[in-house]
Amino acid sequence: MPGLFDMIIASVLSPPLMFFVLGIIAVIAKSDLKIPDQVGTSLGIFLLVAIGLRSGVGIADIGIGSVFLPALSAIFLGFFIAFAGYLILKNIFKFDPANAGCIAGHFGAVSAATLAVVLAYIDRADIYFEPFIPALYPFMDTTALITGIVLAKIGMSKQIGSNTQTEASLRQVITEAVSGKGVFLLFGGLLIGYITGAEGSKKIMPFYDTMFYGILTLFLLDIGLMAGKRLREFKAVGASIIVYTVVMVPIHGIFGIVVGTLIGLSVGGTLILAAMAASASYISAPAVMRAALPTSNPSIALTSSVLLVFPFNASAGIPMYHYLAEIFAKII
């Protein structure tokens, strides 16, 4: 294993991250470049299906039994990060319940782009991982979003002294989170990969495999463009969120490493779990939160996710988690 510093440099200079930076530069340079929105959306669809299929084929190989404990752990991580986040944001940073739940949900949820980047990292570093790990995304993501929304609603109903509406819409919250596009595609790809197995999916995998890294570059270019547009909102983010981000993101990563190592995952598997835990959502979460929590302002969480959390994880974060995962694996 090369030194941590070299690993970080390699991450910074990897094509996906450079395309992200190119997107930001395009906005700063006032270029008229944009990835047409329908195409940008489709790049994301492609990546999620590809990740799902690959994981499904992997699970078909090793049997579904070994997925149970990791899935529980992903649910636990999603819940715990959102729950702790809510308490911290509400009590220490004095956010109102709606915004505390909204932000905590974003940070507990998972960024598909970060997941793709960590998979590209692992592929470059050529280390083993249990092939089903990426499939844990939906478990962690959904749990965190629901936790954030439910906590916010409880907090709000306490304030106005009524919880009738909360009860009524909890089912709706869960339904929406579980049927969200990202979760649905990854699960769907997974199921199809699982059922068809390596043999059955042989004809379609060249498409998904050959194109994965290339599509990822264009997708990150698009995310860079979005991030660039958020720059002007950055001053609205406020010191408290910046502090929360800087302190908590690495801690979330370490949570992931601890849990992954404790349940006996490989270093690669642990690293993916940590990257998911450390990542914060920005594509689907804002709309979900805006619909579910009308008094919240997801712009804050979104801006922080895409301008702080993603670049940190994609550059220094992932190599750091890798480094720590190696150390933890030796200790335990």
Place this chain on the structure above:
Amino acid sequence: MPGLFDMIIASVLSPPLMFFVLGIIAVIAKSDLKIPDQVGTSLGIFLLVAIGLRSGVGIADIGIGSVFLPALSAIFLGFFIAFAGYLILKNIFKFDPANAGCIAGHFGAVSAATLAVVLAYIDRADIYFEPFIPALYPFMDTTALITGIVLAKIGMSKQIGSNTQTEASLRQVITEAVSGKGVFLLFGGLLIGYITGAEGSKKIMPFYDTMFYGILTLFLLDIGLMAGKRLREFKAVGASIIVYTVVMVPIHGIFGIVVGTLIGLSVGGTLILAAMAASASYISAPAVMRAALPTSNPSIALTSSVLLVFPFNASAGIPMYHYLAEIFAKII
């Protein structure tokens, strides 16, 4: 050759059909998943160009002479299925001329998705087919649409006792059917494949070949989403169309097998011809019919095509036609 039952199971569990089912499930689960419409359209464009190119290269190989009789047979099948359908729908099921022609045209026309699925099936089963057979699509499709529209117009003008308008717009009907996107792309791809031949198209085929099966999965996901949205229209379809569909689709397939075998096609070629004959159109036909026959309601044919005809053909139908084609080939 494996047993019919195994062949059906293999079809049901093939990735394309599973993506179709995933699309339907997405709608039922109220997921916000959609393939952006411009991208969905482009997936279809890609598939048609790819099929056309491949066929054109094939024809360049074996010479254009051998295409003549099969093309005539495809025209005959398109005409015959639409003509018989019109009489049955009008006289037995008591549809008015406009709707009888509209529905008959849909069933005589060809579904590009079914064509792609049967090609994937044949590739999996690894059986030979004359490479130009997919190029028969436009002949069958166009003939059926025109037949349906013309019969409807004749039927309507008989009812209102005038045929001036019919004469005037027949040319327009034919022009529109022949220049329709699907027909045009397949023909265009064919011509380019034919002119450039295997050598000239060498540089572009990796693109079309590598991506074919992968694109097909996303295309069928999109068709599944569309099919799912039609579910709520299903009760509007009515018993008569369901009966017509269930009885006629296999018969159309058998027509295809008989004709294919009689003109001396291989089992693979016969199977493709049968699948085209049995398939019913749903992407281009509804808009064509709605424009040409203002008093028709293409929703009925569309719903039946995508919710009954396509799933039947893509699961049990194609293996059945394969099975029968093998038997016929031995008999004749």
Place this chain on the structure above:
Amino acid sequence: MPGLFDMIIASVLSPPLMFFVLGIIAVIAKSDLKIPDQVGTSLGIFLLVAIGLRSGVGIADIGIGSVFLPALSAIFLGFFIAFAGYLILKNIFKFDPANAGCIAGHFGAVSAATLAVVLAYIDRADIYFEPFIPALYPFMDTTALITGIVLAKIGMSKQIGSNTQTEASLRQVITEAVSGKGVFLLFGGLLIGYITGAEGSKKIMPFYDTMFYGILTLFLLDIGLMAGKRLREFKAVGASIIVYTVVMVPIHGIFGIVVGTLIGLSVGGTLILAAMAASASYISAPAVMRAALPTSNPSIALTSSVLLVFPFNASAGIPMYHYLAEIFAKII
């Protein structure tokens, strides 16, 4: 080297040009075929990134030093073609300054499709070229656009006797030209290719390489559709532009050959430079000119670019430049 005539035939019958023709035919045949606009735009984005990456990897290989003189030459060609064009159009063809600058800018600028076509040609002919040559596109393109706009503004301010506004907006003109999507993407891809090098971009190049020729066919189909729609504007083009086009395009190509040969480029490199010089822009230039020169009518230049310049270069032009480049290389 085969004879010039055979080279032209081979170019005419190459898939990219045939897809262009297919697009024109689709419009003439009143087909409803269109490449959805967001997808068409994205095909162009893909091609530019791919060209940029490939060039960047090439520069990383041979060192950035050797790019300096060629870049200067590209700037010179862009400036010279636009400058001479402005004088000719204004003084000989009696265009007003705005339209003279607008047209001259279009002809000095570069068509990305022509660049892609000449790369496909070279790949087919299997001749060597300095890998950084395609990266000269932005230098030539930007210079020509700025030259055209600035000359038009100077000409106009002379006429109305004031140049205050000209001064003020020159910076804006340059900023817009440099940050234009096409220039930005090619530069961006170049930088990323250069920084990551062959090793770092290994994972993403299969995507860009496998898909390049296929994407090019669909892109040219789209350009063909656009060209077809311009047919009805063709009579508005007027004899003077047709004369200007027919006379100057080959001369621009010869300028490119002379300059390329003089600075010591290989035949392949010289050919690409000549094709860029001879090409005229039609995708980005019209909107840039329309915004910068409100009294100009870019339709004229656009129609000529896409209906005369592109088809000429893509069929006879490129083989001719190739032929001449071989001869020049021997003379000098």
Place this chain on the structure above:
Amino acid sequence: MGFTELKKVVIVTESVIKDKVLDHIISIGAKGYTIDTVCGKGERGIRDYDTLLGEFLRNIKIEVLTTKEIAEKIMTSVVEKFLKNYAGIVYMHDVEVLRPEKFKS
């Protein structure tokens, strides 16, 4: 430049008859139109175009600025000619324009 009163006619109908409707309103005397793709709901159910079906379930919205007389002619004739068999609505209201000659024959 003073303000002149004209009518704006709005037609929402099925995309499959777009060309026919546009030709028709021009033939009646409109000098121009603005057109866009929309979704909607009415008597004939939901029309939402985000599918593979292309024009089939797509609505178009056409806006025409013209004189009162032509506006009324467009409204009645569009109902007669198209809206018996195709989904659609048509309505109009007053607008004030500058440069009225742009909108008149």
Place this chain on the structure above:
Amino acid sequence: MGFTELKKVVIVTESVIKDKVLDHIISIGAKGYTIDTVCGKGERGIRDYDTLLGEFLRNIKIEVLTTKEIAEKIMTSVVEKFLKNYAGIVYMHDVEVLRPEKFKS
């Protein structure tokens, strides 16, 4: 066919509440609507949807032709129910229609 006066109500608001707003206006008595995606700027800043964020920064524009009474009810209730927390505007004006029965319960 004579011309009848009705109201056209226009609502521009956030795309995330599209279904809720549509259900609401139908429940109040509208017989149909026309809907489109738009961008815009207002008190809450620029809302421009051309990003990966999907609905999040997207506006919808809903147009409803209906009677004066229902129009007024839609306006006041939409402000009450939605526009306290979500970006949006609502306004109405007179229009003339043929076939008024299409727009009434």
Place this chain on the structure above:
Amino acid sequence: MGFTELKKVVIVTESVIKDKVLDHIISIGAKGYTIDTVCGKGERGIRDYDTLLGEFLRNIKIEVLTTKEIAEKIMTSVVEKFLKNYAGIVYMHDVEVLRPEKFKS
């Protein structure tokens, strides 16, 4: 909440001058706008944006709710400043709004 009368100004013009027009109407005093991409036909022929040409043949439609005074100022100045050289139309009509303070400086 009572209804207040305001003006709605509509501008249809070339997409290439979008930013300039938007800056202009804000500078004159509009508090917001709603904008969409459209196609159309007028004196300068058909403008249909579904091509590779991006903005070049694309129209935008800008709608602004504002006071009568500002509306009139927008109309005359947009014609002066932009519609001499660029394709476009501009018109206005009355609308009724709630919360009029949203639309006034």
